[in-house]
Amino acid sequence: LAARVATLDGGVTMEKPTAYKDASTYNNFYEFGTDKADPSRNAHTLVTSPWSVDVEGLVKRPGRWALEDLLRLSSLEERIYRLRCVEGWSMVIPWVGYSLAELIKRVEPQGSAKFVEFVTLADAKTMPLVGSRVLDWPYVEGLRMDEAMHPLTLLTFGMYGEVLPNQSGAPVRLVVPWKYGFKSAKSIVKIRFTDRQPATAWNKAAANEYGFYSNVNPAVDHPRWSQATERRIGEDGLFSKKRKTLMFNGYENQVGQLYAGMDLKKLY
């Protein structure tokens, strides 16, 4: 997947990328199993071609986008982002894609559109846990319009210079680097523009634990564990101390102004 290196502020961290083997075998993709090794074992059943994404809701140009057309919509960039999981571990991943804003501008949201909802594939035939009660399927995520329009929000087709492996959300996913990983919906089939805050999967499952915003925030602990520190996969040795988690996962300069005046302890 040919891509030029991103030049935007925050687009490329200088930190050492996580080994591909770790990034592609330690995943949360509940449709394929709850163990972190499950997605890499089970996701080979995912059929990624043909694939299309429906754009609907409060837009002037709704419609169905074939994956090939999405890939041609804008030039692909390599973005090297930190990824912080809500569970307390982190990675550094070179993604390939372009700013979601490119697509949003193309479909022309109406003035009344305040949120963007991402609906992901829920195919019981190829995804063993779809139908289980672990989550309410399909897995839905959402962003406020200004978050979705932020240039760091990446519509992602590849990683490590190649197309996404199935377990990483092939063929098209979202990457929102300043939020906990579960906000970055995988294997997206529908993008809906709404005037209402979308009901998102983990928020529906446990609202007191997973907020709609879910910005990385070392000062707001998850009820079951601290978010002050994190373990960088493959880099922090077994006995080394965990590293400190940064506000907005280190993207405060780029995204802090989106949340000016908001009480992030309440709107976690």
Add this chain to the structure above:
Amino acid sequence: MNQWLLHRSTKSVVFFLGCLPVLWLGVAAWSDQLGANPAEALVRSTGDWTLRILCVVLSITPLRVTFKISALARFRRMLGLFVYFYVVVHFLAYAWLDMGFELIDVGSDLAKRPFIFVGFACLMLLTPLAATSFSRAIKWLGGDRWQMLHRLVYVVAVLALVHFFWMRAGKNNFNEVFVYAAIVAMLLGWRIRNASK
């Protein structure tokens, strides 16, 4: 069966089996076989093994009585001590790998997170049991009092399930919890039925 279990070598075999998980984890950690997050794998699997061996210990009396295999009683103390061994390793793995042995952090973590507190309570409750596991302790305490004390293991079994349930609740992932809960319910249920007979 009894004859066979009474053989001199069986205790060594059980001891060896009890050591296998920790040996395997040690080798796997050393040779980098524990996946992308070895610290998490160590903390979780030592917890899993604590619970598994606890279930084995609790199944000894029901099996012994139901199938009249009196020789099983020989292994109860050793297996009980293995439960204690694994819960200590589990705690040390958490305190070291997760908390960097910062006792203040461990303390505030205990206060902040109920599921950690419940796990720690299990460790505390099992400590007097391990400390009174040798034969002379039974004489000192008297059989009845010793037995009362050691019934704490039933409380620990329930608390261990609560600990596991709360840990998994964060991710809505209860299948394994329910399996262990069913096993423990069966083993404790047998005792209740047996006592009321």
